Amino acid sequence: MMAHDRLSADELYDASDLDQYDFPKYTTQLLNLANQNSQATRPKVVGQMSDLVEETDARTFAEWKEWYVRRHPDAIQTAKEKVKSHIEKLRRAIKKIDEEMIEAWLKDLILVKTAEGLLIQRAILEYLSDEKDISWSLSTPEEEAKGVDGYLNGVAVSIKPESYKSKTSVQNEEIDAVLIFYKKTRKYIHIEYDESAFL
Incomplete structure (x- = not known):
C-alpha cells in the first residue's frame, strides 16, 4: 500500500530567506535561452550544485545562501555578465526578424x-x-x-x-x-x- 504523509516546510521556506521577483511575461523564456546559449550556470562557472548541496550542512535557504556566497563569491556576477552579453545578442537578433x-x-x-x-x-x-x-x-x-x-x-x-x-x-x-x-x-x-x- 502506498503511504502518504507530510512535513512542515516552515523552517525550510522562511519568507525572509527568499528574494521574490515578479518576472514579466516571456522574460524568463528569454533569460533561460540566454543562459543556455551562454552556458552561464555551467558547473565551471557556478559549481556543481548537486555536489555543493551535499557538502553543506545548511538546513534553510538562509544558511545555504550564506555558505554558497562564501564559497563562490564571484559566481553570480560572472554568470550575470554572461547572460547579459547574450541578452544583448538576442535584442539585436529580434530587431532583424520581420514578416x-x-x-x-x-x-x-x-x-x-x-x-x-x-x-x-x-x-x-x-x-x-x-x-x-x-x-x-x-x-x-x-x-x-x-x-x-x-x-x-x-x-x-x-x-x-x-x-x-x-x-x-x-x-x-x-x-x-x-x-x-x-x-x-x-x-x-x-x-x-x-x-x-x-x-
Whole structure:
C-alpha cells in the first residue's frame, strides 16, 4: 500500500530567506535561452550544485545562501555578465526578424526540416532492412509520441541526428527503443547503431 504523509516546510521556506521577483511575461523564456546559449550556470562557472548541496550542512535557504556566497563569491556576477552579453545578442537578433523572415523560417521548418527528418528515418529503416534481410515498419502516431520511429525485425527503434547526443535537455530522456544515430553530409547519410539489438 502506498503511504502518504507530510512535513512542515516552515523552517525550510522562511519568507525572509527568499528574494521574490515578479518576472514579466516571456522574460524568463528569454533569460533561460540566454543562459543556455551562454552556458552561464555551467558547473565551471557556478559549481556543481548537486555536489555543493551535499557538502553543506545548511538546513534553510538562509544558511545555504550564506555558505554558497562564501564559497563562490564571484559566481553570480560572472554568470550575470554572461547572460547579459547574450541578452544583448538576442535584442539585436529580434530587431532583424520581420514578416518575410518569419515566413521563410516556417517554410524551412514545415516543408524542409520536418519532411527531411521523416524521409531520412524511412530511408534508414529501408536500408537496414535490405542490408540485414529483416522486416521493417513505421511506428504509429501514438508510438512516435513516445519516441519510437519504427521497427526493425519487430524491435522498436528511435532514429536521431548525431547532435541529439550532446543536447542537455534530452540527456536524461528515456526512450524504450534501440537508438540509431545519423549524420547527414552532402553525399551520404552516415549511421551508427548496435546491429545485435535487432538481429
